[in-house]
Amino acid sequence: MTVQSFVNVLKRRQLIVFSVLAVGLALMWSFRNVVPSSFAGVAHVVLLAENGARDPSVSIVDLPSIATSTVVLERVRKSLKLPMSLITLKANVSASVLGRSSIMAVGFRDASAERAINVSNAVADELSRYYDEISTQSYDVNVDRLSSALGGEAAKLRDLNAQMSRVEASNPFVVSQKSTDNITTDLATLDDQLGAARAQLQADQDIADSMAPNANLSQTARHEILADDPAYVAERTAAARDGTQFVLDKATYTKSFPGLPGEVAKIKGETAAINAESARALSDQHAYSPSAAATEQQHIRQIAVVAGDAARVQQLEGLVGTEQGRLNDLPRTGSQYAELDAQRTALETEYDALATRRANALANRAEASSLGSVVVLDRAIKADTQLAGGRTRAAVVALVLVLALALGSAFLVDSLDPRISRPEDIEQLYGIPVVATFGARS
Amino acid sequence: MKGRIQTDSMTREFRLLRNRIEAEIHAPAVLLVTSATVRDGAGPTAYGLAESLSKTHQRTVLVTTSSPPTSKQQLLAPSPVTLRRRASDSLEGGLAKAGGLSVVTISHERIATISRSNVASLMQELRTDYDYVVVDGGDLPSSGFALLLVASVDAVLVTFLAGRQQTPQDRIVLDTLERTEAKMLGIVMIDQESIDHFAQRDVSSESREIPIAKKAGNPLVQRLEVALQRIGKPF
Numbered sequence: 300m301t302v303q304s305f306v307n308v309l310k311r312r313q314l315i316v317f318s319v320l321a322v323g324l325a326l327m328w329s330f331r332n333v334v335p336s337s338f339a340g341v342a343h344v345v346l347l348a349e350n351g352a353r354d355p356s357v358s359i360v361d362l363p364s365i366a367t368s369t370v371v372l373e374r375v376r377k378s379l380k381l382p383m384s385l386i387t388l389k390a391n392v393s394a395s396v397l398g399r400s401s402i403m404a405v406g407f408r409d410a411s412a413e414r415a416i417n418v419s420n421a422v423a424d425e426l427s428r429y430y431d432e433i434s435t436q437s438y439d440v441n442v443d444r445l446s447s448a449l450g451g452e453a454a455k456l457r458d459l460n461a462q463m464s465r466v467e468a469s470n471p472f473v474v475s476q477k478s479t480d481n482i483t484t485d486l487a488t489l490d491d492q493l494g495a496a497r498a499q500l501q502a503d504q505d506i507a508d509s510m511a512p513n514a515n516l517s518q519t520a521r522h523e524i525l526a527d528d529p530a531y532v533a534e535r536t537a538a539a540r541d542g543t544q545f546v547l548d549k550a551t552y553t554k555s556f557p558g559l560p561g562e563v564a565k566i567k568g569e570t571a572a573i574n575a576e577s578a579r580a581l582s583d584q585h586a587y588s589p590s591a592a593a594t595e596q597q598h599i600r601q602i603a604v605v606a607g608d609a610a611r612v613q614q615l616e617g618l619v620g621t622e623q624g625r626l627n628d629l630p631r632t633g634s635q636y637a638e639l640d641a642q643r644t645a646l647e648t649e650y651d652a653l654a655t656r657r658a659n660a661l662a663n664r665a666e667a668s669s670l671g672s673v674v675v676l677d678r679a680i681k682a683d684t685q686l687a688g689g690r691t692r693a694a695v696v697a698l699v700l701v702l703a704l705a706l707g708s709a710f711l712v713d714s715l716d717p718r719i720s721r722p723e724d725i726e727q728l729y730g731i732p733v734v735a736t737f738g739a740r741s
Numbered sequence: 742m743k744g745r746i747q748t749d750s751m752t753r754e755f756r757l758l759r760n761r762i763e764a765e766i767h768a769p770a771v772l773l774v775t776s777a778t779v780r781d782g783a784g785p786t787a788y789g790l791a792e793s794l795s796k797t798h799q800r801t802v803l804v805t806t807s808s809p810p811t812s813k814q815q816l817l818a819p820s821p822v823t824l825r826r827r828a829s830d831s832l833e834g835g836l837a838k839a840g841g842l843s844v845v846t847i848s849h850e851r852i853a854t855i856s857r858s859n860v861a862s863l864m865q866e867l868r869t870d871y872d873y874v875v876v877d878g879g880d881l882p883s884s885g886f887a888l889l890l891v892a893s894v895d896a897v898l899v900t901f902l903a904g905r906q907q908t909p910q911d912r913i914v915l916d917t918l919e920r921t922e923a924k925m926l927g928i929v930m931i932d933q934e935s936i937d938h939f940a941q942r943d944v945s946s947e948s949r950e951i952p953i954a955k956k957a958g959n960p961l962v963q964r965l966e967v968a969l970q971r972i973g974k975p976f
Contacts, residue, residue, distance in 0.1 A: 717906045722930055725901050729915060731928050735758040737751055737782075738903060738932030 304721070311720070312709035319708050323701030327694060340415035340679035341406040342423040343397075346430075347672050359396055362403045362673070365433075366394035366426045374429075375421045381414075392422060402676060419679040430673040438664035445657035452650040459643045466636045470625050473636040482626045489622060493615040500608035507605050510598035512591075520588035521581060528580035531573065538569035751935060755793035758929065762790070762896070765926065768799065768872035770895040771864050772926075775878035775887045777910040781902040782931040785939040787877035790898070794873045795842040802843040802867055805877040806886050843871070847886070860889045882913040892921040899925070903932040 309316060344366075346359045365371065372388050375381070381388060393406040405426065407418040432439075472478035516524070525531050545562040552559065580586055719725055722733040762772065774787035784805070791803035845867070867874045876894065878887030891897060899914060918925060 718904045719901070719907060720904045725928055725930055728907060728911060729899070729901075729928055731899070731925050733901075733930050734761055734898075734927030735754050736903075736930040737754055737786075738930075738935040 308713045309706070309709055312712055315712055316705045316709045319705035320701060323697070323704060327697045327701065331694070337408050337410050338412040338415045339406050339408045340412070340417070340419035341404050342419045342675060342679040343677035344403050344405060344423050344426060344673050345676040346401045346403070347674055359401050359403065362426070362430075363394035363396065365429065366403070366405055366422060367392050368429075371422060371425045371429050374425050375418065378425070379417060379421055381418070388418075392418070394422075416679045420675075423675045423678070427673045427675055434667050434672065435664045438660055438667060441660040442657060442664060445653055445660055449650065449653050449657060452646060452653060456643065456646050456650065459639055459646060463636060463639045463643065466632055466639065470628060470632040470636075472625060472629065473632050478629055478633065479626070482622055482629065486619060486622045486626065489615055489619045493612065493619060496608060496612045496615055500605065500612050503601060503605045503608050507598065507601035510594060510601050512595060512598065516581060516588070516591065520591040523588040523590060524583075524586040525577055525580055527587065528576065528583075531576040531580045534569060534573045534576045538566065538573050541565050541569055751789065751939070752793070755789045758790060759793040759797065762794070762873075762926065763797075766896050769868045769874070770872075771868060771874040771876065771890075771893070772896050772898060773876045773878045773887060773890050773894040773923075774898045774900060774929075775881040775884070775891070775914070776900040776902075777880060777882065777914045778902070778905070778908060779880045779883070780933075780936075781880065781900045781905075782929075782936045782939075783879055783900045784877050785936050786898065786900045786929050786931060787875050789939065791873070791875040792842050794875065799872045800843075800870070801873045801875060802845055802871040803875050803877065804845045804847065804864075804867065806847050806879065806884075857889045857893075860886070861893050864890070864893065880910065881917060882910045888917070891917060891923050895924065896926045897923045898927065898929055900929045900931055902936075903930050 344362070346362060367389060369385060369389070372392065373385055376383070376385060376388055391408045393408070394403055396403045405419055405423045407415050407422065409415040409418065466473060470478075472481050525535075541562065545559070545566055548556060548558060548562060719728065722736060725733055766772065772790070774783050774790065776783040787805070788803060791801050795801040864874060864876075876887075876890055878884055878890060881887045881891065881899075897918060899918075
């Protein structure tokens, strides 16, 4: 259809066109208050260093789709606790790249100006975060796997260390390269100490034996006991006095002094009494002799020394036995320890390799995050809020629809018109060319 | 102003049509202008074409018939050709001249009794005196004159009223043209507004028409009258 034929159809059906336009405009005027006013908040984001990014799969042309994706919008809806469905949110969010730049406008239209601003800003922020997630997602997976592997290796290392500690605890010499020499040296030292201890024990035992209490009291002890016994001392004193009297009477008198035999008998009686008192005093269990008591104390101490010597000898014998056991056990524990040590060395090598790879992955992620990122360039603020023209937009849409309806009606009526008005229709009917046309319908 | 523009436009269209005819049909030739229905504008087209041919110093004659009015509308708003026919009716079939164009009118009473051979001889007669004989055949399905002529003319033009619906007469025209193997020049499409404009234009020019049929001593007139009398004889 040419422009001329298009105009001709409109001219032929101008009545229909104007009628539909009039009715449509009248309806628009009637329903002008049905559409509520709304506000639009607009934030701007910029995609930085897009070309240098390690992950070029996401470019500026993809940002509108990401911004209006259900992932981003659902997060925004939850974070702001928006009282609207995801579909409604999606319908009112707009995202478009400005020309050929790397800047994209993110807008939201709502009856509330504040919510329009908040949502547009939230979408911009969430877009920035989500873009970072997308950019570093592959690296995150890598890092997570490497971290998990590192954790497993660390656990194995800890287990190995525990096993080696137990082996070391059972045989400390396994950690040394000259473990046999060390044990032998220690064993020799212990043997020397054990010999000395045994000699000391014998000496102290001899001393103790020499201090053992005797059944017969010593002269000193007997003297101390008797001197401390008053009855004995009294008998002794009386005997001494009577003896002195007898000596004096014997010197004074002759053998025929009649008193002498009496005195002799008295002295004999007193001597017997002294002996009896002496026997009694010495057999008295409460009799006390300081020197005997001191000797007893020394004996007790010596017994303690002997006991100490015996304990030390026993301890040394135990140590010697332990060392001897270690020496005997050294071949088995040494090989076990060496095996564990080899395993630990291998694990440490593996751990170091994984740690290096994880460090590289972290560096790559950081690089990807820094090279390709979406930055919120311009946040929606109060001043940016504008009357989004809910009515205006609806009016424009309605006007376009009315115009389309008017034009469509014209062409519909024209197509349904059975009358033949165009040369091509006549040519089709007759199969003969039209050689001349007269009038506007041509 | 609008009428002037339309006149110029129609004049230009007729000139183009004339040039096409002159290129395709060599003189002397008989052209039949016919249509499927009465109101398809065969008369105005034949007249306009003849007039245009006559303006190029071609000797041109328009042969028309004085058909009776077929409708009340024709009576109340007659076309210029009808008016012309009415003027010629007084001649009882004769020759008139409008500017450089000769007009031969055959009354409808004669058409009713005419024969194919007589019509052919009349056309032959006119061919000897004129370069182009343009015949207003009216609507082909109902016009006996056009049916008699269609097989013997050199070329046929079919007019079509723009904006009318398709009719069974269209099929009749197509079948007739195909059956008679007439040479089709093509279709002339004309709308009602042009027909009406043509009528207004020619009403004014009608007054300048000078009847010459009865002029004594005109040998052409005399020959035609003989021919007309001959074709008017009953079968």
